[in-house]
Amino acid sequence: MSATPERLDRLIAALDPDEAGDIGEPIREAVRAVPRHLFIPPVGLVVEEEGAPYLIDRDADPGTWWDTVYSRSIIVTQLNDGATELRGLRGDSTSSASAPSTVADLLNHLQPGPGHRILEVGTGTGWTAALLSHLVGDHGEVTSVEVDPQVAGQAAKNLAAAGVRARLLVGDGALGCSDGEPYDRVHVTCGVRDIPYAWVEQCRPGGVIVLPWHPGYGTSHALRLEVQEDGTAVGRVVGYAGYMMMRSQRPEAGEEPPPGQERRHYRSALDPRALDQLGAGVDLAIGALTGLRSHTSEGADEDGPYVRTWVSDPDDTRSWAVVTWRPGSADHGVQQVGERPVWDEVLRAYARWVSWGEPHWQRYGITVAPGGQSIWLDTPERVLSSAGACTDQHTCHG
Template identity: 55%
Template sequence: MTDPSARVQGMLDEIIAIAPRSDWICDALRSVPRHPFIPTRALSVEGYDERETLIDRNTDPTTWWASVYADSTIITQVDDGAGAIELGARKPTSSASAPSTVADLLKWLSPRSGDRVLEVGTGTGWTAALLSYLVGDQGEVTSVEVDPVVAEQAAKNLAAAGVQPRLIVGDGAAGCPDRAPFDGVHVTCGIYRVPYAWVEQTRPGGTIVLPYDCGMGDGHGLRLRVVPGTGAVGRFTGFASYMLMRAQRDADGDSDERYTGETVTRLDPRMIGRASPGARLAMAGLTGLRTRTLVQEGVFWLWVLDPEDPAQYAVVHGRPGDTEYPVYLYGDRPVWEEITDAYFRWVGWGEPGRERFGMTVTPEGQRIWLDSPTQHPQPIHR
């Protein structure tokens, strides 16, 4: 197939059905096709149940084309390049994001013709090409990729597409001071701590958009504005879930030697592990903890973890219909008590949704707030 225009329109119809898209976003997606940036062999992930399909343009071009122009995430690398692209790969480490999510981040950034934009995470190069189209010939896009193999392939993809952003191999957390200041920063990896370098390298009034990963379930889009004398301030804008920046991945820990006892709770661990976006932001802002979940043979498992100290955590499990749940405690930080207190504080606030939360980033760090930057949640037990 040499003319993908019908497939592009089908993709646009699909993502417009999810949410209306501005004409300028649709025009960019039409003008910068996705398929030149997708490898011959990859994994397509679609739907709320994250169905995986192995796609191979050589052996099954029909499925490959259908997946490329669906609202799917295309996994292009696993295990930091050490693993093979196969079904059941456990650690995806690079991908082409779903078009609906790409469109959302572009909308939140709203790049204008002539803008200077820093992209953190080149990936396949597709979003760098979209940004280059949007800022035009008078604008500039600088894209930073930490993985040299991924960066090399992105450079080939972009050259073949006739697009020439400035490509840099390096740690995106440091930004690119030699190319600053920027009008906008567009981040394509999950972020737990917002690097202040991005704020310093963005003009006053400039915009930073990123997928914020609070370590509890799906991620959150965050749109920040740089405010002189303050730092950056903004609100959570919607869903945006990306792979974590490599420098911010959780450390692994073995804490059996720190086992401190067992207790029982009547709170179903699914209330914490499957909490709504607003509840997750509240719990993250109040405690700084993270969670992980697993369903195995009908049993729901929940881990509550201290990202700063892997030896501090709790494990809770149970089945539907149980009325009491064992809590296994490791370390001396009362992480289960903290997370449940934070959850019920959110309930006491009236269960506010994601759109009522925001973040302020300063040289001293970041804080999540509810409704107003002057009314941020205060930590409990810390």
């Protein structure tokens, strides 16, 4: 079996505008030219949005393996930093072959071109590095940094098998690679909450940085930044991009407080599901105004089905809240722990977002400077502060 024309056509079809924006012809051509199957292990784990995860095995069931490789599927290649075998089916996904539509979408925002010098943060399987190498051509250069030596070693073998020359380094991608600067583009393939200023320093003025940005509250976003002459990088949220978090920025595991902490119980009128249903605009506002993180889970217990939203202070794991929705309830149970009233802050931030006219996610942007990053609404001058205000009240309310 092989990458037949039909399979390639199916992969290209997965990049259509309905899925990933208006993908340019150079990126489509690169996807055709760089065989994805050379970057997929013989055994991979497929994790869909719905349904149980399942294995694909090239030797046991080659048809399914080939069809999956040339589809829109995400294929997990590592669990628990390599400590758990894929055949166990359970564990934290720590490396993968990303969905082709998401890869193409980020490359489309990056706009790499012939002769560009590219810094890639997160080599993974090496497929994106190969696509970048194809796009920059013989006169360009791709430097890719991978934190996991095992992942980096396999990527080097994959790239060699594909006949691709790229500079591969093992290290902390948050530091970039200063001896290759200035870069024309910085391409990031892991989720980032706090954007390292090193990437801005190492990119030329006018250069572009594209990354999956996960501010912590709600969903993840694709962010496109342009480096300015003054040493800052400024840009907007341009879409959705869900990636595994950079290892140095992973949130601490666990949802339960330390033993002995007092839990305060009360009821909330706001359905916690509503915040998910309202879209990313409210997520961005709550994240900017509070700095909190969240996640939502579904399940059932002796009292029936539920949806739970967990909210926590990333700098103080002793402060968190969980809000539980159950069918038929007029209000919803809240357990709050710690000195910081995190759910009350969420409610205040939600009310402020409503007072601004419920701005869409496309109106948000971010500025990265030597002293840190700031989230803004509409223009870089209208910064949202952690105190729950906007520096330009007229615009934020309009």
